Amino acid sequence: MSGTELTLTLSGGTAADARAVVRALEPAFGAPEEEPPADDRVTVHTARFEHDPADPPPGGAPGTGGHLSGAVTVTVQGSPQAVAKARERLGHTFTAQEQGSVSGDQEQEWQLLLEP
Known part of the structure; x- marks a missing residue:
């Protein structure tokens, strides 16, 4: 795997x-x-990002995700750098409470509660 891979799982929204x-x-x-x-009947949403740090994505300003309809639980999983970057972005955009984490040799997983 080259670059940065991040998997996002969202439930409760x-x-x-x-x-x-x-x-x-x-x-x-x-x-x-x-x-x-x-489809709003889906109860768990997932997204996978793959990014090569040598090819920066456009922009770079804090995310402008918008508003949430209510509290949602988000799990981010990937390299420590990718997870740290995702936590930072989500914390700048939403009210985020850390709910727990699991760390492995080369991968981390963090669960966050995002509130509107």
């Missing part, structure tokens, strides 16, 4: 909430491999 969280991360990671589903 709507499709619009998932899009808002993805948009908050796009200045740092670029567009996700696939857009989250637009």
